[in-house]
Amino acid sequence: MSEKIKHFPGEQVKNIDVKEGRIPAVRHRPNAKYLWSAGIAMSRFLEGLKKGKIVGATCKKCGRIMVPPRAFCEQCFKPVDGYVNIKDTGTINTYSVSYVAGDASRIKEPILVAIIDLDGASEGMGILHILGEIDDWKQIKFGMKVKAVWKPSEERTGSIKDIKYFRPLQEV
Amino acid sequence: MSDVAIVGVGCTGFKSVTPDVSYKEMMFEAATRAYQDAGNISPRKDIDAFISVAEDYWEGISIFDEFVPDQLGAVMGHLFTICGDSIIGLSTAYMLIKTGYFDVVALESHGKPSDLLTLYDVVSFAMDPVLNRPLGGHPFYVGGMEMNRFLCETGNTKEQCAMVVAKNKGNALPNPYAAYGADIEVEDVLCSNPYFYPLNRLDISQPADGGIVLVLASSEVAHKLNDNPIWVRGVGWICETPSLETRCWSEAIYARMAAQMAYKKAGINTPSREVDFAEVDDMFSYKELQHMEALRLCGKGQAGKLTEEGVTRIDGDLPINPSGGMLGMGWPLEASGMQRLLEVVLQLRGEAGSRQLPDVEVGVAQSWRGVPTTTGAVAVLSNC
Structure with a gap:
């Protein structure tokens, strides 16, 4: 029905009108800062990463x-x-190709995210990380072997980013 | 409908900082203790539902519910989070059991304010963004304004508020769960720095880290889990108008109405005679007096006088905050009400150690959701 209406009454309001103060609005930026204690288990994990090790x-x-x-153990509760x-x-459990950044802007080089089941860990356990050294994401395969x-x-700080990315173990 | 009992308690904390553990590890410890206390039950098979009381902004994590199951043994379990005070959580657990669908429910709450670098900025974030926030200032000035009007209208005095601080910090000394026990004089409080007139530095509770887990059960299974179940006789909660411009500044209406609801359910007509002791919110010193009057433990304007006469001391006729309250135990954000519940349970069980009150049968726990809210909850508990 609205297709038949040529002209709606009133003024059209755009986002820019709010931004430029033509529409009443209140701006506030919260000052919410946290410093989470990593605790017993996560401290070991982060200290391990600093030494180039993945701790389980x-x-x-x-x-x-x-x-x-x-x-x-969350299953045994002990x-x-x-x-x-x-x-x-x-090995790659699952993956996605993120073309869009956190602020919804388009990324030129899409981010390849993957869940990697680590060798030596129990089935279905591993790490969420980024894939690198892959020219075309279509080369990614389920079950593909990768390495950190x-x-x-000297650049490692005890962070998940101490691993730059995971690359295919064999050339693709 | 089944009666509801508290059959297990577990606590970790309270401390001013806890850099050694994560919030998950803190919760795991409290849960392990509570499950052991409740007849060594396994959360993996013996608990029907789980409630966690937490607020995303305190945690710094959105949809915090999702970060809870592992450390409570609630993986693949029936769990949800209550945003509110922990006595509102207790009311929810109580209702779950009353439905008849759940026999055993675990209730968790914790606070780790030491993880918050900008704690009071996050408190300010609860102020109205259009009308109040642009004016600036520390949000606790709300407490100063309320104290001023409360003292003016009731005739209670600043000295009597200082007596609350000295009493509660003294009560906290023998309490192993308390972070801020101290042997101080009324004069120390009155001489401490003015922060938000008439509130001085020592009139204000300080943040503390810790977690508490309770296990609740229906009467059908309560006796199997604990020889000494503590019965939840009544619960109540109220939200007043939140507006700073139109609220009542002298009386804690939320506490009066929440108590009305809980007393009615518990069959209590004259609380000043029927309640043996109470744990009330004392985030600020005057709050203890204001809440005593709202809970009808004394008449209007009488709370200060009773404090002065020693009636509310641990050896008085109506002990208030034998645990040390929040002034003595610390302010663990949403877990503050849980501290009150913990002490009432320990006292009613006769497990409060050197601060044990003699011959107590009925205790009241009351909570306030803190600045700038007008929300509160009340629970009436008994050991018979």
Whole structure:
């Protein structure tokens, strides 16, 4: 029906009118800053990354080797039994190609995100990270073997970004 | 409909900082203790539903519910988060059991204000963005304005408020869960720096980290889990108008009405005679007096006088905040009401150690949601 209406009464309001103060609005930027204590398990994980290692946790009851590590096994509801180093290789469980950034702007070079099941961890456990050294995302395959590419040790800070990205283990 | 009992309690904290653990690890510890206390139940098979009381902005994580199941043993379980005070959480757990669909419910709340670098900026974020925030200032001036009007209308005095601080910090000294126990004089409070007139520095509770988990059960299973169940006799909660411009500045109407609701359910007609002791919100010193009057534990304008006469001391006729309250235990954000519940349960069980009150049967826990809200909740608990 609206197709038949040539002219709607009133003024059209655009986003720019709000931005430029023609429409009453109130601006506020919250000052919300946090410094989360990493705690027992995540501290080990972050310290491991700084040393170029991926740390997992073990539960003797269910026998799982869990990455990322945690202080307690959420299935058995008991403290974990220890921490072990996991290999920095794994297989692609799933992936996506992100063409859009957090602010909804278009990215020139799309970000390749993937869940990587790490070798040595229990089935279906691993890491969310970025894939690199891939020219065309269509070369990505489910089950493809990948390996971590680390920042040089002097640049590592104890962060998930100490791993630059995961690259295909064999040339694609 | 089944009666509802608290059959397990677990606490970790309270401390001014906890850099050694994550919030998840803190919650896991409190939950482990509560489940052990409730007859060593397993959350993986023995608990029917879980409630966590948390606020996204305090946590710094959106949709915080999703970060909760692991550390409570609630993976693949029936869980949701209540944004509000933990006694509102208790009311929800109570209702879940009353429906008959759930026999055992776990209730969790925690606060880790030391993770917040800009704690009071986040409090300011609760102020009206159009009318109040642009004026600036620390949001606790709301407490100063309320104290001023409350004292003016009731005749309670600043000295009597200072007596609350000295009493509560003293009560906190033997409480192993309290972060801010101290042996101080009324004069110390009155001489501490003015912060938001008439509030001085020592009139204000300080932030504290910690977590508490309660396990609730229907009467059918309560006795199987604990020989000494503490019964939830009544719950109530109220939201007043939040507007600073139109609210009542002298009386805590939210506490009066929430108490009315809880007392009615519990069959309490004369609270000043039927309630043996109470744990009330004392975020600011005057709040204890204001809340005592709202809970009808005394007449209007009488709370200060009773405090002065020692009636509200741990050895008085009507002990208020034997735990040390928030002035003594600390302010753990949404878990403040849970601190009140914890102490009422421990006292009614006879497990409060050297601060144990003799012959107590009925205790009241009351919470306020803090600046700048006019929301509060009340629970009436008994051991018989």
